[in-house]
Amino acid sequence: MTQTATVEKKATRAGFGEALLELGHKNPMVVALCADLTGSLKMDAFAKAFPDRFFQAGIAEANMIGMAAGLSIGGKIPFAGTFANFATGRVYDQIRQSVAYSDKNVKICASHAGLSLGEDGATHQILEDIGLMKMLPGMTVINPCDFNQTKAATHAIAEHLGPVYLRFGRPDWPNFTPADQKFEIGKAIRMREGHDVSIIATGHMVWIALKAAEELARQGVSAEIIDIHTIKPLDEDAIVSSLQKTGCAVTAEEHSIHGGLGDSIAQCLARKIPAPVEMVAVNDQFGESGKPLELMSKYGLDTPDIVAAAIRTMNRK
């Protein structure tokens, strides 16, 4: 059982940066592009070590995505990084046509996703990106939960042939998964076993879900925690097998209630094993400036929100 008391904190973006540098040494086909956010994305180490394989696009994300598609034509494995807002909504049509429809081996690496971006406010806090990306045919969508998992995911997507959206965040965050974890795209990870309710979480919310499980345990509720790092393709077998045991679900994500993990889970359950679902997500709103934890609390993404959702969904069984 995971203990959430004392865990070192490290930003998921730092896990991306470390893995990218390692990939640079390991795989000469890996190249990287960034749109004037090299430091923020922690891509500076790669840029310094491999100047010939790093392409500074300037503040021109559309061109960056197109160039990434072009680099893949020569067999390269391009990792294109910027903030999640500019990596998706701003360049949706470029990703749709030049990357997804053209089935290019491009890795779109998106940092500062969600409310936990914090003080910059709603202009930068995209809450729609998972929906935008998962709608694209052939696009793999991954939202790892901590530093170690982001690092492992970055390595895994380099081995995967095809377009990938890798979403991670800005703040220092508890780093609770093992450093030597094997990351399998599309394979959910059960973080805690339980039999009363399945709490299915992605990204930063996996940690909050673990804290909620401890609180629920104190109330006599046995919660199962599933880390869905890959939203697409969704590990439906893992969802179904958990629900067969618990009979109800809570989803938790740092994303809009529309178009994200909650939608994917609800669709899966409706088709395969109808059961009550409660969704912990941002309720059709834009965010605002503030500290990450303050914002997550205000917009209903905190431990008590998951606990309350668990009780609600259990009462609907």
Added chain:
Amino acid sequence: MSDPNYLQQVSTQVRRDIIRMVNGAASGHPGGSLGAADYLVALFMEIMDHDPKNFDMDGIGQDIFVLSNGHLSAALYSVLSRSGYFPPEELGTFRKMGTRLQGHPCTEKGLPGIRVATGSLGQGLSVAIGAALAKKLNKDPRKVFCLMGDGELQEGQVWEAAMYAAANKVDNLIAAVDYNGKQIDGSLDDVMPLGNLKAKWDVFGWKVLEAKGNDMEDLIKTLRDAISYTDKGIPVVILLHTEMGFGVDFMMGTHKWHGVAPNDEETARALDQLEETLGDY
């Protein structure tokens, strides 16, 4: 070097193909396709170093072409087939259910000769730059060619790409602009003037050449000049002074045929003006 007269005959056949394909599909974009046919023939039949029988996605050791203005698909498909990428018979499937010859070019159907989907405008130059960068990393001396429409230059992404290529000395790239002065809603000058286009590319740091876009000899000469300017630290662009609808009298001098298919009677009138030089598909 091929005889320009022979290449001109190929162009005439390509124009027949375009008219017949668009008529057969009852949809498509004949105007721009007719205007750019000569450039595509010069490029694929005379200039490019490529191996149509051994197409692969990476194109290492071969020149690569990106059609950014994907609506000229009929012209590209005809030239690809006449160059040997696939049998001309397949041209008859253009825009029909199940075809590899989609309305706009795509990779999904596996048509040899296509390396990226295009049609949503303004994206091809960025892709061409990326492919050129990959060639440099691969120490591949071959070049990347990209054709854009002039109306397409209204898209901001083109100028992002133009800035990048000059700043980063992407000098294994030859872009071209199909400068026919027309777009769907009318003349460029009425819809959104480009101003002094030569000066624009020039101040963006490109080597600018101009060609008579419907004159085979001038096209070949200018393309050869363009190649001589590569690998000198500066990207190259050719402004192709073309005429939309070139080769069919009633389709010239108007934007009306940008995206309209000729009916059977109009098709017959058009084909009367275009000799069947290589044999219809």
